[in-house]
């Protein structure tokens with residue numbers, strides 16, 4: 001035993017322990033955050049749709065609630081995902097009735113970056129500057145970039161511009177690129193290409209955010225290989241959105257049936273039965289993942305779970321049909337009663 005009942009204190013020698021919170025859950029989970037976490041990520045509150053719903057009209061009420069909680073706990077914020085293909089209002093992409101020219105988009109990104117940084121820089125230690133810009137179309141292996149609205153209008157240059165703007169207004173915080181399915185070899189190659197291009201163009205990119213959403217049994221060897229590959233680019237690594245869906249206890253490899261696939265209805269019914277064995281498997285996956293993260297703590301600086309407890313998680317309506325009732329996927333380290341799952345003690349013991 002290492003004599004503490006706090007995850008973040010136990011992991012102090014390895015990396016920070018973070019949680020994503022909303023403006024609502026930041027208050028609800030304040031005590032758990034204070035006891036176990038030393039990094040906070042706003043789930044949606046720093047995205048364009050939350051902070052600049054109309055061009056030039058900024059709203060910070062929701063983000064401020066999270067920053068207030070973070071300040072009162074003495075925790076610095078891992079700021080998340082302004083430039084992203086979703087949760088961005090349409091004004092970004094148009095100029096009156098015409099599509100916006102690239103230069104106008106870059107000006108808008110720069111103006112937004114300036115306002116956000118001036119408001120929050122002192123309470124932030126890292127920014128996910130651009131989120132999910134790599135293509136993940138399994139049928140088109142040649143493409144590096146996602147065919148987003150940003151990409152259609154600007155080509156890949158918007159990524160570079162976003163990093164340069166953030167570097168200008170946030171020179172003392174770490175700058176990250178963040179993405180998912182980051183351990184699948186084909187996607188990993190694209191992410192590497194994207195990051196190398198930024199480096200070649202002289203962008204300051206300090207780190208890569210490995211989201212680590214698990215919907216299928218993790219391929220632990222690929223996770224290790226990915227950590228090594230990303231670290232070999234000279235980057236610091238953060239695990240940014242860790243959660244382990246109940247589906248991960250059923251799916252083999254990367255196979256996950258999606259709504260519309262043949263046999264989906266039976267599959268999802270089975271996938272979401274929270275048997276004691278499956279709930280225990282989720283905890284076991286956490287233990288194995290943390291074992292890997294600890295073994296790479298020379299390059300990993302933070303491990304963030306995407307939420308705190310199972311009663312507030314985006315997964316309640318992910319991966320199921322729109323008409324289906326919400327489902328519990330039990331993906332986090334604290335249960336719906338806000339009690340630490342058994343694996344939390346074990347994670348502390350093994351730290």
Ligand code: GLA
Pocket residue numbers: 043080081131180211241314
């Ligand atoms: C992605 C984004 C996050 C969040 C999650 C789902 O992974 O990076 O900001 O929206 O999806 O909640």
